[in-house]
Amino acid sequence: MRDLSAAGLNVSRETLEKLEGYCVLLTKWNAKINLVAPSTIPDLWPRHIVDSAQIFRYAPKSARLWVDLGSGGGLPAIVCAILAQEALPECRFTLVESDKRKAAFLLSAARELQLSLTVVSDRAETLAPQQADIVSARALAPLPQLLAWVARHLAENGVALLPKGKNYATELAAARAEWQFEDTVFESQTDPLARLLILKGISRG
DSSP states (O other): OOOOGGGTOOOOHHHHHHHHHHHHHHHHHHTTSOSSOGGGGGGHIIIIIIHHHHHHTTSOTTOOEEEEESOTTTTTHHHHHHHHHHHOTTOEEEEEOOOHHHHHHHHHHHHHTTOOEEEEOSOTTTSOOOOEEEEEOSSSSOHHHHHHHHHHHEEEEEEEEEEEOTTHHHHHHHHHTTEEEEEEEEEOSSOTTOEEEEEEEEEEO
């Protein structure tokens, strides 16, 4: 069976089986809806599952509400919700996805995988503020634009977990022209050019 050691996580067999089940669902639905790039399906585990799972390492243990923006095919939200069943059982997840077909997939996946989560088919910029302990978003928008949505839904003492690609430094510099925040940057375990940004205290600069 595959594992999550590359993401720095040691989880139960039941959690791994549920992640495997999610892979099956994602592959099945991807033939009809473009949830992930078809070219990445053969490398689904390292490219998407492990990449999403590594975000979970930085989730505060006190978190009670995790909001994921632009959830798409459920990366990282479904992966993190599966991990949370074992490690953060009191944390609720809200997945925000404006595309109705993708939202339908997320609901179906939640049912089949027995995940207790909420799917909201709305846009991040119009949804009522959520006051989340954690806000995540993967491949949604450049950081200066993304922070407006993140700040809208993040509680005062909340944390944003934002994976970014090779242009992360440029995006950080551009964001600092408009925003104030504390940032910690971690190297990605799946892509040497990518980084995970952990942001706190986000406010308009």
